[in-house]
Structures are given as structure tokens and as C-alpha cells.
Amino acid sequence: MTKAKEKKTEKNKPSKKVKSAKSTKINSKDKTVIKKLKIELEQNKDTHLRLKAEFDNFRRRKVNEFSNLLQYEGESVIKGFLPIIDDLDRIINSKDSSEKLLKEGVDLVKAKIDKLLTSMEIKPFALRGEEMNPDLHDAMLTQSDKELGDNCIIEVFEKGYTYREKVIRHAKVIVNKK
Numbered sequence: 001m002t003k004a005k006e007k008k009t010e011k012n013k014p015s016k017k018v019k020s021a022k023s024t025k026i027n028s029k030d031k032t033v034i035k036k037l038k039i040e041l042e043q044n045k046d047t048h049l050r051l052k053a054e055f056d057n058f059r060r061r062k063v064n065e066f067s068n069l070l071q072y073e074g075e076s077v078i079k080g081f082l083p084i085i086d087d088l089d090r091i092i093n094s095k096d097s098s099e100k101l102l103k104e105g106v107d108l109v110k111a112k113i114d115k116l117l118t119s120m121e122i123k124p125f126a127l128r129g130e131e132m133n134p135d136l137h138d139a140m141l142t143q144s145d146k147e148l149g150d151n152c153i154i155e156v157f158e159k160g161y162t163y164r165e166k167v168i169r170h171a172k173v174i175v176n177k178k
Contacts, residue, residue, distance in 0.1 A: 080116040084109055117161075124159040126171030136160055138170045142177040152176045 026034075091105035117123075126137060130153050137153070137160065145154050153173045160171030 077120065080120070084112050084116070087112065121164050122168070123162050125162065126153060126156045126160045126173055128153055128155065132173065132175045136167060136171060137173045137175075139175045140172050141174045143174055144178060145176045148176045150176060150178045 087105070087109050091102060091109070094101065094105070129148060131149075132139060132151050132153055140157055143154055145152075148154060152175070154176050155174040157172040157174070158169070160167065161169045
């Protein structure tokens with residue numbers, strides 16, 4: 001091969017450049033940036049782990065609070081009835097048990113029960129003369145009464161009760177049918 005051809009083939013070959021030492025070395029400015037990023041990454045990992053643990057503790061506390069609330073939800077109702085039970089005991093154990101005093105004692109207890117139910121947002125319903133509503137009343141019997149209109153309540157066997165606008169017991173009534 002001639003020298004001219006050798007030069008031509010050498011030109012066509014890809015040249016191998018030697019990397020400079022400067023491009024493989026990390027300068028001091030880059031080292032400080034990397035150190036700062038590593039420190040920031042460690043701080044973020046630590047913060048993340050602490051927040052995760054804090055959230056897990058919060059969730060566990062709320063589950064315990066909720067289960068305790070459900071377990072002891074009737075406590076306030078029981079505490080409300082204890083003074084009423086005490087009054088009933090006083091009436092029963094009273095030495096002066098005339099009919100008038102017994103009636104007054106029972107009326108006192110009834111007033112306390114009504115006050116407790118009102119404080120708990122429990123409201124009674126169903127009165128004589130109201131129109132019968134199948135969503136609120138259970139008709140036990142039908143009778144005829146000329147004083148009242150058709151489908152009106154003649155008598156209430158048991159009052160109905162609502163708790164915060166929800167019917168918890170339907171009223172049992174006698175309904176007028178003409």
C-alpha cells in the first residue's frame with residue numbers, strides 16, 4: 001500500500017481521543033454541592049420517617065379514642081338516670097306513703113325523666129286528634145269516633161320517640177275509621 005492510501009484509511013478510521021484528566025476529576029465546587037445534597041437527602045429521609053411515625057401514632061390514638069367512645073357511649077345516659085333511680089328509691093322507702101305524696105313523687109320523677117330526654121334530644125310524639133302517619137305510627141286498632149276526622153288518632157297506647165330527627169320508636173295508636 002502506498003503512503004497516500006494509508007493516510008486515507010487512517011482518516012476514515014474513527015479517532016480515539018484520550019479523555020482529559022480535567023473531565024474525569026470532580027472539582028471542589030461540585031464536591032461541596034454533592035455534600036450539601038447528601039446532607040439534605042438525609043434530613044429529608046429523617047423528616048419523612050418522623051412524620052410517618054407521628055401519623056401512625058395519631059391514627060392509633062384516634063382508633064383507641066373511637067373504640068373507647070363506642071365502648072362507653074352510654075355512660076352519660078346512665079349518669080342521667082342515677083338521680084332518677086335515687087328518687088324512686090326514696091319514694092319506695094318513704095315512711096309517709098300517702099297516695100297524694102306518692103303521686104307527687106312519681107310526678108317529680110316523670111319531670112326529671114322528661115328533662116333528661118329533652119337534654120339528650122329525645123322527643124315524644126303522638127297525641128289524640130293528630131292525623132295518623134304510617135311513617136311515625138303503628139295502628140293497633142281501628143274504631144269509630146264521630147268527634148274526630150277520618151284517619152285521626154283516637155287513643156295512644158305508647159308514645160313514639162325521635163332521637164335527633166330519627167324515629168327510634170313508632171307510636172302505637174288506635175285510629176278513627178268512619
